[in-house]
Amino acid sequence: MKCPYCGKEMTLGYIQNRDDLFWTSQKRVVASVPLGGGEKVHLGCGDGNPFVGGETEAWRCRVCKKIIIDYGKD
Numbered sequence: 001m002k003c004p005y006c007g008k009e010m011t012l013g014y015i016q017n018r019d020d021l022f023w024t025s026q027k028r029v030v031a032s033v034p035l036g037g038g039e040k041v042h043l044g045c046g047d048g049n050p051f052v053g054g055e056t057e058a059w060r061c062r063v064c065k066k067i068i069i070d071y072g073k074d
């Protein structure tokens with residue numbers, strides 16, 4: 001994937017978390033499964049495998065210090 005900011009090639013990696021992986025509109029005290037209000041988007045693979053539930057692929061640009069994550073296919 002090319003970086004949308006500088007156009008250089010990005011490196012594919014993973015972001016992993018202990019329980020599961022979410023983007024939330026409200027900062028949590030403990031990074032875990034979010035409860036309560038605020039918008040949230042599940043970022044994990046969600047295929048039912050307990051070993052991949054808390055991770056997602058992420059593209060990194062070393063030049064711009066950016067990470068890009070796809071959170072859905074549809």
Ligand SMILES: [Zn+2]
Nearest residue numbers: 003006061064
């Ligand atoms: Zn870049």
